[in-house]
Amino acid sequence: MTNVTLDKVHSALNFEVKHMMVSKAKGEFQNFDIDFNGDFDDIENASVKVTIDVASIETNNEDRNGHLKSEDFFNVEQYPNITFVSKNITKVSDSEFNVAGDLTIKGVTNEETFTVEYNGKAKDPMQGNTIAGADVTGKVNREDYGLSWNAPLETGGVLIGKEVKFSGGFEFVVEE
Numbered sequence: 102m103t104n105v106t107l108d109k110v111h112s113a114l115n116f117e118v119k120h121m122m123v124s125k126a127k128g129e130f131q132n133f134d135i136d137f138n139g140d141f142d143d144i145e146n147a148s149v150k151v152t153i154d155v156a157s158i159e160t161n162n163e164d165r166n167g168h169l170k171s172e173d174f175f176n177v178e179q180y181p182n183i184t185f186v187s188k189n190i191t192k193v194s195d196s197e198f199n200v201a202g203d204l205t206i207k208g209v210t211n212e213e214t215f216t217v218e219y220n221g222k223a224k225d226p227m228q229g230n231t232i233a234g235a236d237v238t239g240k241v242n243r244e245d246y247g248l249s250w251n252a253p254l255e256t257g258g259v260l261i262g263k264e265v266k267f268s269g270g271f272e273f274v275v276e277e
Contacts, residue, residue: 103139103140103141103275103276103277104275104276104277105137105138105139105141105233105273105274105275105276106273106274106276107134107135107137107271107272107273108232108271108272108273108274109133109134111272112133112135112269112270112271112272113129113269113270114129114130114133114153114267114269115127115128115129115267115268115269116128116129116130116265116266116267116268117265117266117267118243118261118262118264118265118266119261119262119264120260120261120262121254121258121260122254122256122257122258122259122262126160126165126261127160128158128159128160128161128169129158129159130153130154130155130157130158130159130183131154131157131158131159132153132154132156132157133151133152133153133154133157134151134152135149135150135151135271135273136149136150136151136152137149137273141219141222141233141273141275144190144192144198144217144219145190145191145192145198146190147187147190148186148187148190149185149186149187149190149200149202150184150185150186150187151183151184151185151186152182152183152184153182153183153184154181154182155170155175155177155180155181155182155183156170156177156181158170158175173250174248174250175206175207175248176207179208180206180207180208183204183205183206184203184204184205185202185203185204185205185213185215186202186203187200187201187202188201188202188203188212189201189202190217193216196218196219196220196221197216197217197218197219198216198217198219199214199215199216199217200214200215200216200217200237201213201214204241204246206241206246206247206248207246207247207248208247209245209246209247211241211245211246213239213241214239215237215238215239216237216238216239217235217236217237218235218236218237218238219233219234219235220233220234220235220236221233221234222234222275230274230275230276231274231275231276231277232272232273232274232275233272233273233275234270234271234272234273235270235271235273236268236269236270236271237267237268237269237271238266238267238268238269239266239267240264240265240266240267241264241265241267242263242264242265243263243264243265244263
């Protein structure tokens with residue numbers, strides 16, 4: 102049985118969304134966990150559960166952070182976590198996988214598919230541990246999850262785009 106633990110110090114979960122139709126607002130979730138059950142040598146038969154602490158959202162702007170935590174967006178008091186539970190992992194190539202599963206944001210669950218690039222395993226020269234790494238990318242329509250607050254612009258369009266792109270880089274300690 103393989104025991105896998107997320108190395109939070111060497112992991113990140115970032116997002117970006119169109120701002121004012123001409124640029125991107127970026128941020129990250131600073132507190133999250135990933136339960137990986139399975140073997141990195143047999144990823145297609147593994148399962149993944151991701152839990153994100155929404156209150157850990159950071160955009161380098163306290164007013165925006167507060168607005169995102171409010172009822173206009175995530176309503177963290179009522180919905181403190183975002184979760185993703187894998188249902189199916191499909192191999193695309195030796196290092197790329199599509200991971201389909203249930204994403205729940207603000208009490209709304211939809212099936213989404215994300216792309217995972219598995220970067221392999223290595224031996225940590227400092228600790229002697231086996232380390233595995235993976236990157237994930239994807240996009241969701243925020244309005245599908247009740248995150249529909251917006252403001253019209255005088256020049257046409259809206260303040261915030263619908264599509265939220267995210268990327269994450271994750272490192273795991275593997276005990277075999």
